[in-house]
Amino acid sequence: MINWQVVAALGKRYIYIYSRNSFRILDIVFWPVMDLLVWGWVSAYMMTSQKGLPQMATFLIGAIILFNILLRVQQGITVSFLEDIWSRNLLNVFAAPVRASEFVAATYLVGLTQALAVMCVMSVAAYFIYGFSVSSIGWTLIPLFLNLLMMGWSLGLCTTALILRFGNQAEALAWAVPFLIQPLSAVFYPVSILPKFLQPISYCLPAAHVFEGMREVLQQNKFPQEHLIAAAVLNVIYMTLSGFFFAHMFKEARRKGLISKLVV
Amino acid sequence: MSTEPKPTGQNDENPVVVAEHVQKSFGKFTAISDVNFTVKRGEIVGLLGANGAGKTTLIQMLLGLLSPSSGKIRIFGMDPEKDRISILRRANFSSAYVSLPYNLKVWENLDIFAGLYCIKNKKEKIDHLLELFGVKHLKTRMTGRLSSGESTRVNLCKALLNDPEILFLDEPTASLDPDIADKVRKLLARYREEHNVTMIYTSHNMRDVEELCDRIMFVAGGKIIADGQTSDILSKFEEQSLEELFIKIARDGEITTLGGTNEETAT
Numbered sequence A: 001m002i003n004w005q006v007v008a009a010l011g012k013r014y015i016y017i018y019s020r021n022s023f024r025i026l027d028i029v030f031w032p033v034m035d036l037l038v039w040g041w042v043s044a045y046m047m048t049s050q051k052g053l054p055q056m057a058t059f060l061i062g063a064i065i066l067f068n069i070l071l072r073v074q075q076g077i078t079v080s081f082l083e084d085i086w087s088r089n090l091l092n093v094f095a096a097p098v099r100a101s102e103f104v105a106a107t108y109l110v111g112l113t114q115a116l117a118v119m120c121v122m123s124v125a126a127y128f129i130y131g132f133s134v135s136s137i138g139w140t141l142i143p144l145f146l147n148l149l150m151m152g153w154s155l156g157l158c159t160t161a162l163i164l165r166f167g168n169q170a171e172a173l174a175w176a177v178p179f180l181i182q183p184l185s186a187v188f189y190p191v192s193i194l195p196k197f198l199q200p201i202s203y204c205l206p207a208a209h210v211f212e213g214m215r216e217v218l219q220q221n222k223f224p225q226e227h228l229i230a231a232a233v234l235n236v237i238y239m240t241l242s243g244f245f246f247a248h249m250f251k252e253a254r255r256k257g258l259i260s261k262l263v264v
Numbered sequence B: 001m002s003t004e005p006k007p008t009g010q011n012d013e014n015p016v017v018v019a020e021h022v023q024k025s026f027g028k029f030t031a032i033s034d035v036n037f038t039v040k041r042g043e044i045v046g047l048l049g050a051n052g053a054g055k056t057t058l059i060q061m062l063l064g065l066l067s068p069s070s071g072k073i074r075i076f077g078m079d080p081e082k083d084r085i086s087i088l089r090r091a092n093f094s095s096a097y098v099s100l101p102y103n104l105k106v107w108e109n110l111d112i113f114a115g116l117y118c119i120k121n122k123k124e125k126i127d128h129l130l131e132l133f134g135v136k137h138l139k140t141r142m143t144g145r146l147s148s149g150e151s152t153r154v155n156l157c158k159a160l161l162n163d164p165e166i167l168f169l170d171e172p173t174a175s176l177d178p179d180i181a182d183k184v185r186k187l188l189a190r191y192r193e194e195h196n197v198t199m200i201y202t203s204h205n206m207r208d209v210e211e212l213c214d215r216i217m218f219v220a221g222g223k224i225i226a227d228g229q230t231s232d233i234l235s236k237f238e239e240q241s242l243e244e245l246f247i248k249i250a251r252d253g254e255i256t257t258l259g260g261t262n263e264e265t266a267t
């Protein structure tokens, strides 16, 4: 059960925090655009040095935009949780009638908002810098986005659960997790490039299907139905599992008295 | 020592707080062992004890933030583990050591907590409380820049936002100068008069306890070693003042438990 009034109040808190902290705005504008520039130039270089695939540049730019969406959702959630720890707010929040699910829902909303913002910023930038239009992905962009959103939610929730349980030892995970899974997510290259034995593992990640799907649309202009279904099914499984994982860690935190002791 | 008539007899057939054989261990270490007590509506109970006695641990179990290893806790007849939300809607908490987020303005923090408690007329409520604690001028200040005395009073404003029926105060006056501490005690006493609110109040400040509390529970080594009115406790331990008793208990370590007094019998 979720009381949306409580979620709204928690969400409002993040608006106050993020609107005041200019470094958090860097996360949404500066770093994504930097990423875009680097990968845009890499692809430009590849095009000049050898006869690259004509679609190479589009693939890489599309990929970096989608990867940043995943990254932002996961970090939106985790950094919001860290903000609560840094400002020692956790005890106050949970001494108020706030369910763990409401707390999680508020961080999910932060992840969603930041992902939308990043997508807009990067789309506009890619259009003006490279003439790349996300509309070339077409309506398929929506299911791709939703799948990345769900995966980001699961990753963010698991990272949060680990920080809740292990405190500052796990803090680095907040930034590391998306990059830990990046090699197997087939962001910049197709799954078929990976060593044979890694390919099945890669296909267990919703992100791999999303990026394969993106290449399918861009290359063949074909709706990547199979990849999207696979990604959605995996996402439902991971979201459920991450929910249980968080609930378990929350219970552990109540048992070990971590909610009041957590200081990062 | 409090001599006013206790608001017994009216609506308190059912105790607000019941603790039966509550025990809490962190690994091998036992922080609370076999604690039993009940608290009536409108009662102000002081949990007195040295650092590390187990006061905070006990408060956090009552708040449902910490699960007891064994035993039973009931607040308004509900289990803090299972009905945490229903209990917390009617309760609140404040501690000098747990301040509101430093990176928000005072009114922003209060506005958000008012939202968490789903308060109707937020603005009036917040203004009224800021006025009551004499901190209205701090409304637009950043919470992290307040002095500890100011921050304590803002915390108390937060704690009264939802007109709680029970207040858990964990060393609320720990960082206050005697003048402000006195004001805060008077405000809390008046608030109890007006609202018949139950308070569980931890402190190692004897003044707090003597002035405000109807009843004292002495906590030492995770046990309640005395429970009753100040005068009864002093005569039982043959001490002149709470301060002397406190020191005696802190130095002697364990004293044979006196258990409940005529006032209260647990279970």
Ligand SMILES: Nc1ncnc2c1ncn2[C@@H]1O[C@H](COP(=O)(O)OP(=O)(O)O)[C@@H](O)[C@H]1O
Binding pocket: A256, A257, A258, A261, B026, B029, B031, B049, B050, B051, B052, B053, B054, B055, B056, B057, B058
């Ligand atoms: N989360 C925890 N993990 C391990 N030990 C704890 C934890 N919380 C409290 N303790 C221990 O329990 C004892 C009681 O602590 P506490 O309730 O904070 O004391 P008080 O509030 O009376 O000063 C202390 O010895 C403390 O170290």
Ligand SMILES: [Mg+2]
Binding pocket: B055, B056, B057, B170
């Ligand atoms: Mg304490």
